Amino acid sequence: MTTSSAATPSVAPVATTREHADLLQTLATHRNFLHYTVRDLTDEQATRRTTASELTLAGLIKHVTACEENWLRFVLGGPGSMEGSEESWEDGWRMLPAETLASLLARYEEVANRTDEIVRSLPDLDADHPLPVAPWFEPGARWSARRVLLHVIAETSQHAGHADIIRESLDGQKTMG
Numbered sequence: 001m002t003t004s005s006a007a008t009p010s011v012a013p014v015a016t017t018r019e020h021a022d023l024l025q026t027l028a029t030h031r032n033f034l035h036y037t038v039r040d041l042t043d044e045q046a047t048r049r050t051t052a053s054e055l056t057l058a059g060l061i062k063h064v065t066a067c068e069e070n071w072l073r074f075v076l077g078g079p080g081s082m083e084g085s086e087e088s089w090e091d092g093w094r095m096l097p098a099e100t101l102a103s104l105l106a107r108y109e110e111v112a113n114r115t116d117e118i119v120r121s122l123p124d125l126d127a128d129h130p131l132p133v134a135p136w137f138e139p140g141a142r143w144s145a146r147r148v149l150l151h152v153i154a155e156t157s158q159h160a161g162h163a164d165i166i167r168e169s170l171d172g173q174k175t176m177g
Helices: 018-037 055-077 084-090 102-121 145-171
Strands: 129-131 142-146
Touching: 018 055, 018 102, 018 145, 055 102, 055 129, 084 102, 102 145, 142 145
Parallel strands: none
Antiparallel strands: 129 142
8 A cells, every 4th residue: 555645646626516525425424434433442452353254443444445545546547556466455454563543544534535635626427447457357347436436435334334343242332223
């Protein structure tokens, strides 16, 4: 995961349509669920496995951050702007020794702010790019900015649900219900 925005093209604000606003509001709602789920936790609690899965709360925050950042790079620059390696994939699911839950949340907020800025600047949500070559993508498929945003919303929502289960298993706290 690259933390520098120097390689990311700058974006110019444009008038946000109702669709832009609706997509951003939906994404913000699911980000808030995820953020609320990790409220008042220590770093140790955030890295504790509470289910049969390898997932942890810190790992989910880190993964969703990287996912959102990577897909918004795709919106701006196409498949060549996405990055990844086996090592970064594995590290993307766990809090490393130099990281804290607070630093992961701060990074998530930076990425969220950048995403919101990019989405607001997009004049056309239909603009698309070919997907990178991968066994999980249909050959020759293209995703529009809209489709990417829907994917990021789905990814965030799914992982917020995972986080809720992990948190309830950790200490009985729930995001909802």
